[in-house]
Amino acid sequence: MNISGNSILLTGASRGIGREIALAFAKQGNKLTLAGRNEQALEETRAGVEQAGGQAIVVAGDVTDAAWREFAIQKAVETYGGLDILINNAGVVSAGSLEEQTEEDVNQQLQINLVAPILLTRAALPALRKSKQAAIVNTSSIFGLLGMPFYATYGATKSGLGHFGEAMRRELADAGIHVMTVYPGATDTPMMESAGLGDEAGFAYDTPEAVAKALLDGLQANELTVVRADENSQGMLDANRQSPRELDEQIRQMKPKLEKAVEQHRSM
Structure with a gap:
């Protein structure tokens, strides 16, 4: 599809991968509605978008709020005359054994990472159906x-x-x-600052710029999926399909190191 001149609603746009996605689309002359919880950080992204040649408005709010979801879509449509691309990029993480997870952390991950994108997509579909070329992009994870x-x-x-x-x-x-x-695989973003999934745990960090570029390239080529896996992660993905019991044993051996590496990993 054509990746220039579009009206784009992007959640999780205040930092990390989301900010780099916004900047990458800005360089292609797109018009962005930047969504997230931190208005000041979103304004910084907006300034970067405009400097890069794009247009942007900020719609700060909580993606789990139904009224805010409707408002964000309405602002995008009113400002730019329609909506062409929805990018569900907002996400949170709280690592640790399930027994030690609080019910609040479990529910918040479910609501922000999964329920909100489903409901935002549902709300955006009437506007997307009016576009001559529309797309929905969901940011998942190698996990x-x-x-x-x-x-x-x-x-x-x-x-x-x-x-x-x-x-x-x-x-x-x-x-x-x-x-x-x-x-995306493990990526060098603020979300990962409290994690230890680097070389010591066997995972090479990607850059948010590279993830953003891969997203735009994939969209332009009408790809169905874009997987960012380092050599170790790709090996584990292959093993998970071909010999899952052997991978179970490999992970069992690395569990003590992994548990220590991620014990403080929380970005909510």
Whole structure:
């Protein structure tokens, strides 16, 4: 699809991958509605978008709030005359054993990572159907393809988001709305500052700029999925399909190191 001149609603736009997605689209002359909880950070993203050659408005709020979801879509349509691309990028994480997770953290991950994107997509569909070329992009995670200990709830939400995208792609096949899912690996963003999933745990960090570029390239090529996996992660994904019991043993051996590495990983 054409990745320039579009009206785009982007959640999680205040930092990390979301900010780089906004800047990458800005360089292609797009018009962005920047959504997130931190208005000051969103204004910083907006300034970057305008400096890069795009247009942007800020709609700060809580993606789990139904009234805010409707308002964000309305602002995008009113400001830019329609909505062409919805990017469900907002996400939170709380790592640790399930027994030690608070019920609040479990529910918040479910609501922000999975329920909110489904409901925002539902609310945006009438506007997207009016676009001559429309798309929905969901930001999942490599842990949506690979179940890892200490990320049970997070992985469940990201796996669910991937299956949601797959189902919607087929549901909307005759509506001219393309659906793509992006699966980033461990990425050097503020969300990962409290994690230890670097070289010591066996995962190489990607850059948010590279993830954003891959998203735009994938959308332009009408890809169905974009997977960002380092060599170790790709090996684990392959093993998970071909010999899952052997991978179980590999992960069992790395569990003590992994548990220590992620014990403080929380970005809510």
